Amino acid sequence: MSKSDSEAAAPLNAVRVFVEAARQLNFSRAARALGITQGGVSRHVATLERHLGFALFHRQGTAVTLSDGGRLYFDAVQEPMAAIELASRQMAQRQPAAGRLIVRTSLPTFAMGSLIPALPHFAATPPVGVDLVTSLDAPGPDDAYDVLITRDLHLGDAEQWLLCSEVLVCVAAPQRQCDWAQRPVAEWQFLATHSRPEALLAWARQVRPEGGAPAICASFDHYFLAIPAAMAGMGHLVAPLALVAVALSQGQLVLATPDLVRRDASYQAYVNPRSARPETARHFCRWLKAWLRDAALPA
Structure with a gap:
């Protein structure tokens, strides 16, 4: 990982995709949950791995497991990401919505x-x-x-x-x-x-x-x-x-x-x-x- 990579802002979209992939331990299910393609999940995970400088998953065919670094990173980011998603939904619900x-x-x-x-x-x-x-x-x-x-x-x-x-x-x-x-x-x-x-x-x-x-x-x-x-x-x-x-x-x-x-x-x-x-x-x-x-x- 270069100095410019380490100083770059974290790719938050990739973090969100990683969290879902880590929850599912399956890129196909994560893609369905996020409404993107399986290839899109793979690209986001690769982007985050390049940013962090280590592999987040061990891949064996279609099966994936978290690496030691991936498990530590997932434990660190899953709750903040859930809090961001919840806060976003709550703020959106404060605005008048059709059918609500x-x-x-x-x-x-x-x-x-x-x-x-x-x-x-x-x-x-x-x-x-x-x-x-x-x-x-x-x-x-x-x-x-x-x-x-x-x-x-x-x-x-x-x-x-x-x-x-x-x-x-x-x-x-x-x-x-x-x-x-x-x-x-x-x-x-x-x-x-x-x-x-x-x-x-x-x-x-x-x-x-x-x-x-x-x-x-x-x-x-x-x-x-x-x-x-x-x-x-x-x-x-x-x-x-x-x-x-x-x-x-x-x-x-x-x-x-x-x-x-x-x-x-x-x-x-x-x-x-x-x-x-x-x-x-x-x-x-x-x-x-x-x-x-x-x-x-x-x-």
Whole structure:
């Protein structure tokens, strides 16, 4: 390898082809995955080998294996290349695309527990895919999205849909509820969340106004950690029904009491005034409101 070769910029296209060839250990399969010819794979690999100054593969007929240097190089570049590809796809998806609806939410637990399980049932004419984005921040004027789902953000004069009111319920894993059902509520051990500490207290004040503060057996930063803990039987959990409706319907959790504690808060959807597909966004809001209603979430 000459000095001029060593100082030249790395041939990134060749690096990308090498990574795919190393994953597949077959130039033909790598060519199909990349949409190029097998000869093109060979030429890119040869270019990279000239740049590096050593062989990346051992070739035996149509079979290839990584050389020692090739294995070290693959270990060094595969994760950065995957990160580049992922970042490129994510940035491309921020731009409005035909046949895609971008749904943004400030509620990651709602997204994981209710919205994602519901999405396979969404249908639109013509068919449209849904890209889900989570962010706790209010969207900026240049952010690309069609629908915002939130509990605590407001979009001024944007078209607004009331999805459901917030209702607090107490849930537990089926076996835990069976074990604790005969004990008074005052003896129950609860899971707490730092993000919504007022929820447990609000439920307790209404359900057992004469009792003291609920006993806490474990605390978590957010509901998306506390809900799996409740499913595992670690304690009772007071949570918004919107976050546990799917787990209840699937039998992963059960209602520990019949009490429904209504709150002033609600779950809202906003149609972005700059959406390129406002009718599809409205159809999505209408569908999601109906789906939540069928999941027994009161409007």
